[in-house]
Amino acid sequence: MKNVMIFLIAASVGYFHEESVLRSSPGRAPSNEQTIRVSASTFEFKPSEIRVKKGVPVVLELISEDRHHGFKLAEFHLRADIQPGAAEKIRFIPDKTGTFTFFCDVFCGGGHEDMSGILKVVE
């Protein structure tokens, strides 16, 4: 019972930051959820700039056009492997405004270091 109380208190004050980075899971999506398809190929993300609103749930649908890539958005503790032929979904709620860099964190060739993009979170 004590543990349950701690959980409820922590949840009510937003302690569980990881709640905002839940991976795709079965269930009904929030009505205001925004899905953004992001393709990865050597050596770029398309789109390379993503704009979202703070507090609005987002699903990033990641696909690879050619080879194994990675997607890392460190500020939101998000990462995924992107393999050709399979879409990878990441669901999260941006809880802060600003401009954040995401990048490929799986070495993919000569232009790997340049393979990045930005996420803009606005009010």
Add this chain to the structure above:
Amino acid sequence: MNDLMNRRDLLKLAGMGVAVFVSGTTVRAGGAAQIKNESFYFVQLSDTHWGFNGPNINPDSQGTLKKAVAAVNGLDEQPDFVVFTGDLTQTTDDRKIRRDRMAEFRDIVRQLKVETVRFMPGEHDASLDRGDAYQEFFGDLHYTFDHNGVHFIVLDNVSDPMAAVGDKQLQWLKTDLQQMKKETRIVVLTHRPLFDLAPDWDWATRDGDAVIDALMQHPNVTVLYGHIHQEHHHMTGHIAHHAAKSLMWALPEPGSVPKKAQIPWNASEPYKGLGFRELEAQVASGRYDIKELPVSRG
């Protein structure tokens, strides 16, 4: 003994006819045989990226490595050994070109006078084929060797394209460390930083924390690495981490610009930001004196 008087100073004195007698744990100048725990020096070169072509970044991409080899050969005293801390070659998807570059690199560094040259891969050498080509030319991806009482551990954090050491190698490391006495001087040679220097710039090792945790049990550990194309020094607890310059292009300081990018060549200051280093291992004290050197003395 004066710490400022290192092995090479003593050898110079000996060469001038000055008799030098010091403790057996440091130097026996004038004696040919080296003993355990005497100080010695070695040279670190890094990130040579042989095969890179970018006139705005390095118009002497075909000559810089050769100049560095000549510079090492021209040192007053030859080092005990030379170590290359990864990214020997520029990556390519073409398997044949990859091997051609490795063969060319190997032929150039064969011009070094020093007999012992140690290699390890960078992600440009090994990430696209899990180190297959690298091993054909340069041998194991991870290994150990000992020199004058110092235990060197070469760690591979690149052949996994996800920049991880991996459980198997981590276990190998722990087993190796268990065999070491507490006071053993340990030097880890690797390519990527083992700590989170700039994860947004891919300057980290995914499971680097586990490696550092394993190393932390030993009181005398130093890490030498490359990857970030600049001199950098950092402490994690008592473990010192020293990054070396590149011999192809320089990169900005971590976090100093919004987007990491190669620093363009400056014709008024050619080779600026490039170079290699000497490391004087003071084995008795477990200290390493680092001296950065330019690509060439010209």
